[in-house]
Amino acid sequence: MRVLRVAAAAEAASLVALLVNLLTVHAPAVxxxxxPLHGTAYLVTIAAAWPAPGAAASGARWLAVVPGVGGLLALRRLRSGRQGAWTS
Incomplete structure (x- = not known):
């Protein structure tokens, strides 16, 4: 889960950085x-979410495929699924 948290945060942050760069100075170096950092974080997010416990039943696998915020959505779905299992 730690890898998924880090990859999801990196994916979202890198998307924000790319969009800010696009809307402001559009520096090619940025x-x-x-x-490539965003692309790698996206792939790591998918790879980390796929084998996560409860990912198939909760639909978190397919949420992780959504570019940009999919990892954060998958984490939210996995957390809500685990909390429900603990309280029952």
């Missing part, structure tokens, strides 16, 4: 540095 795009060439942050773009």
């Amino acid at each position: 795009s060439s540095l942050v773009g």
Whole structure:
């Protein structure tokens, strides 16, 4: 779960950095540095969410595929599923 948390945060933060760069100065150096970081974080998010316990039943696997915020959505779904299991 720690890998998923870090990858989801990196994916969302890198997307924000790319969009801010696009809307402001559009520096090619920022795009060439942050773009591959965002892509790698996206792939790590999917790879980390896929085998997570309860991911298939909760739909977190498919939420992780959503670019940008999918990892955060998958984490939220996994957390709510685990809390429900603990309280029952």
